[in-house]
Amino acid sequence: MIKEPKLLKNxxxxxxxAPSFGCTIEPYKTELDIAITNLKSEGYQLLLGENIYKNxxxxxxxxPKKRAKEFMDAYKSDSSLILSVGGxxxxxxxxxxxDFKKIKELPPKWFMGFSDNTNLTxxxxxxxxxxxxxxxCAPSFAYFPFKYETKxxxxxxxxxxxxxxxKKWQLNSLKDETNPLAKLxxxxxxxxxxxxxxxxxxxxxxxxxxxxxxxxxxxxxxxVKAFIKENKKDGFIWYLESCDLNPISFRRALFxxxxxxxxxxxxxxxxxxxxxxxxVIMGESxxxxxxxxxxxxxxxxxxxxxxxxxxxxxPFKNGAKxxxxxxxxxxxxxxx
Numbered sequence: 001m002i003k004e005p006k007l008l009k010n011x012x013x014x015x016x017x018a019p020s021f022g023c024t025i026e027p028y029k030t031e032l033d034i035a036i037t038n039l040k041s042e043g044y045q046l047l048l049g050e051n052i053y054k055n056x057x058x059x060x061x062x063x064p065k066k067r068a069k070e071f072m073d074a075y076k077s078d079s080s081l082i083l084s085v086g087g088x089x090x091x092x093x094x095x096x097x098x099d100f101k102k103i104k105e106l107p108p109k110w111f112m113g114f115s116d117n118t119n120l121t122x123x124x125x126x127x128x129x130x131x132x133x134x135x136x137c138a139p140s141f142a143y144f145p146f147k148y149e150t151k152x153x154x155x156x157x158x159x160x161x162x163x164x165x166x167k168k169w170q171l172n173s174l175k176d177e178t179n180p181l182a183k184l185x186x187x188x189x190x191x192x193x194x195x196x197x198x199x200x201x202x203x204x205x206x207x208x209x210x211x212x213x214x215x216x217x218x219x220x221x222x223x224v225k226a227f228i229k230e231n232k233k234d235g236f237i238w239y240l241e242s243c244d245l246n247p248i249s250f251r252r253a254l255f256x257x258x259x260x261x262x263x264x265x266x267x268x269x270x271x272x273x274x275x276x277x278x279x280v281i282m283g284e285s286x287x288x289x290x291x292x293x294x295x296x297x298x299x300x301x302x303x304x305x306x307x308x309x310x311x312x313x314x315p316f317k318n319g320a321k322x323x324x325x326x327x328x329x330x331x332x333x334x335x336x
Contacts, residue, residue: 020088022061027180087115118208135315241272251289272307
């Protein structure tokens with residue numbers, strides 16, 4: 001049975017952890033400093049992990065063991081939310097040191113993070129049956145009043161059920177080391193591209209960053225076939241976005257997950273804007289490749305939704321049941 005953590009309250013404790021990168025460079029260090037102040041001003045008690053300002057591992061805050069220990073200590077603590085301070089590259093290396101059996105025995109706790117944090121948002125759901133949030137990391141809370149994904153993430157943690165996408169998005173960021181607090185450069189109008197969409201679908205949301213999912217697929221942390229079989233009565237709405245992948249590697253990734261049986265019982269696909277937006281290789285685009293690989297399922301696909309490394313990006317409850325609609329060029333999600 002899927003377990004959902006208790007709703008977040010204004011005076012709850014939040015543990016900040018660095019299971020991937022630590023915030024040692026700009027704009028992340030300045031953003032994290034301000035985010036901590038902002039979250040405290042909202043009444044939350046912040047518990048700061050020892051790795052959040054470190055860069056002592058290989059492309060990461062610390063060694064895999066120390067990063068995993070920081071996470072496990074936070075999960076055993078009395079905090080209500082574990083919030084990652086960043087994405088990165090090698091978070092998968094902590095998985096051998098995460099005690100999923102112990103986590104399954106403990107009261108469920110929220111974990112939220114984006115990008116490389118898929119390694120935990122996804123496995124905590126499929127291995128430990130816990131609802132997680134694929135959403136903003138701590139530095140995003142540097143901007144106050146909270147807007148877009150940070151506002152929606154807090155509303156989600158507090159029990160809000162209804163969410164819609166945003167009007168515009170950022171293609172080119174204005175941030176750099178000398179301007180770490182530049183606001184979103186919202187120049188692009190959101191245009192969702194529906195495929196075979198006829199009506200809203202209900203199912204369990206499952207997904208994350210496909211760059212990470214392909215590395216979980218086929219490993220001993222891949223419990224997807226058993227998980228989807230156990231929950232097949234609900235059917236699944238897969239949400240996927242990509243960071244480093246180009247259109248060809250994105251197509252390969254979808255093919256791998258399809259052939260591994262992950263998409264059995266699928267009812268809808270939600271595909272976010274690729275970070276390599278508009279890239280075409282030898283006539284192959286992200287949308288063309290996805291249609292080719294996924295058309296045999298004969299289910300609706302919504303392309304270029306607000307789920308992306310090109311912000312703002314909607315938070316998603318991984319492992320939660322929802323009704324997803326396409327209304328007036330926007331995605332509409334109601335959690336059941």
